[in-house]
Amino acid sequence: MSRLGELWHSPEDWDYFTVPQRHADGRVIHWPRGRVLGGSHALNATIWVRGAAQDYDAWAADGCPGWGWEDVLPWFRALETYVPPAGTAPGDSRGTDGPVPVVQDYPLNPVFASIVEAAEQVGVPYNEDYNGGTLDGVSQQQINVRDGRRFNTWMAYVKPVEEHPRLNLRTGVLLQRVLVEDGRAVGVAVVPLAAPDGAPEEIRADEVVLCAGALDSPKILLRSGIGPAAHLTDVGVPVVHDLPGVGANLHDHLLAPVIAEATARTIEHPESDWSVTQTHLFWRSRPDLDAPDTQPIHFSVPMYDEGMEGPMNAFTLHAGLVRPRSRGTVRLTGPGVSDPVALDPNIFDDPRDREALLASLRQAREMVRTRPLAQDWGAEELYPGPEVRTEEEEVAYLHRFVTTYHHQVGTCRMGTGPDAVVSPEDLRVHGIDGLRVVDASVMPRVPSGNTNAPTAMIAERAASLITGGSTTLAATAAAAGAED
Template structure:
């Protein structure tokens, strides 16, 4: 971890949310001698299913999951989709599949072109490098160097389950080349995933950046601390107010949760500055509950607007997955692979020649990912087709003024028909892989889902509507920019119109990156810390 001497001048910084980005911001400030209080709604990260990666499915609907659900999706047969999000020290990094993907350099050049100076690939590439402790070889051409000395372990060298070798051969059989490092000079191709693990166990940014400081008494961390709202006075943030009363009233908190046991104190915590890192679903809700957001909407739900920022809660978007599940009829699939991940390969692929970068990122699991409506044999595996350049945009809206009022999450899945077509191409490719020799002949692979041939586009559409799900990469709801719909200033991450308040998490992305969003969220955390410490 980089330690920086900077002038602390007795200021108190409150960081809201001990997730991917918040842990980096809080840890970096505290390591530099600042007085920091880190507030986390969830509890301690002691559930063994957090560190043992193959058990990550146990965390869904658990005390560590906010357990959010979308509103019925108009363009996907009215389905309601579960959105797990981390509510625990470590945030969503404690629940995720641990995959480390920087994204495509063009993603960040697009951010810069959209008015976010300082966020182009040439700006953020070195930040990724500083974060990483990568165990693989450097990129052959060294255009995008990999980091070797950073605080985040990025591991490509782990025990493989044999099915993944055959999945790579199946991808090659349908024309996708093997790529040894998708975080290096080229993203396209089929690859082994790089994981944020240390000695085979999950390692979150909380573990790397904050835990050692807690042990050294250099930071205050409060768990079960659900921030109700920010306190604003004279155009500046002056503190935060915690939920008062029974924490079980709060959306998503169940009686057995650690957060529920710590009854909301209603404490007011004074702060000279507040860094909001509650993630793409909660940061906009906290802003809106505090009177910062679209004024008309706030009045509708009984909140007096303080700053009219129409972009808060807009621009919600997500990546999508669609499963192809196959039974292995001639060999046993090793499901637990000791302590290793149940997902070890993915591929980046362009659905058509018009794409300037991959628009699909299928991901593979050595287990059958049956949803609640599906049943089938246990000796099976999943080739999830995946869309990672979505055009559809949705919103997050409140239904009332308090954290007890459930919010409405509406990603507008398939509202833009181009999303369906990219996902269709990825889905057809996954089905072709199941039929290719390395899987069909060597494993006796036979499709379980979809259940039939799907001879027409209508039948394909029906399966897509019935089985499409989230890739867990919601972003964009407090996006950076300088236009009237922007929420934060790209140069400082300060919220437009409020002094002393910044947002530093996945919500600031103007567009989602091409790939999983944990590494980009960590990069945002590190950039935010550098801004606060005067390092850039």
């Protein structure tokens, strides 16, 4: 867990980059994505966050009836086995017998205990369980680990039934496109990962469920001729079905680092079995907001970005924006599987995003100056650094160092309007029979927290829909796990 950064740029990473960001100094930003069973959950930080009730109520109000907080809560509960801090009991809203371990019962590295105190000193109260109904506050992260190792959705759901005679798992192939005949998906075409321009193999199916994530599901639909007709024509893909919303509505959470050297104490790393990020906080950048719009995340190591350098005995308080308003696109540059995809989150297109991230950055800088960090650890800010004082300088710093929180969503959004791609009722693609999308791309708007748990909730619910509501994979996998 503590070495997750080593998976970036590795063979397990699709290793995507954005197009140059016009409101962020023209920089391209690395977007790691899991190229492995378990998807991005196999290389993420395993932080488990449901989001705010208001997030889902807004989905319901915005054309997705049946996806309000009270509707999704049972599915969140069904997913998890929550292990609360020692000496405490799970609240009513928490699950205790689902297939995904959600663990809060682990030792905090001392620097995180001081970070929690620093947050309290700037007016952020401690929240024992941010998944218990209220997000606001500073908290220990709840993570997916078992026996000191990451535990992802592949391990929870598929591995227990890996040998099932009705499961045929193909690895080493790339899904090229969905095959559509007379308005119905009838299977997929795959090519060898090692030779993607080779002849495709066709796999026929009664129904196709696409779950390639917020970057690849729209890419595959576009390559299949399902998407905005004008764009498809531009890149040489024959139009099968004009669906304007495919690849639109791309958005992401953003981070910007505040890094401080600890000059008075050594940050030890007894957490080698645990994560180098153990706390985060949820905070409203303006008092009139109905839910937190920032989620700073803390690291016991310096998260130096390209162009930064400094001592290793340092920690990071990443400012974080979780209710972005800017929207971008996923677009093809050509019809082939080897043609690069153009990923444009359009960071800071809406200036309100920059304002919220700036408020979060200032809060993190203020925390570094509090007694628990400044005095007890001798914390001295390295980045942005003392020379960054005016608003203009802080904004320039954001443009130079803003980065992803890895939570891209929205590119095959659920809904019923002209921009909707899948139906909120059953996640079927509008206008094509026999085709569903089930992943982070269907979220109409990103929840105010990390996106893995919401994606797993959507998948859990979809499994029930696909099987006619008669069962859930949670129950199946939990039963299989119990037999081991």
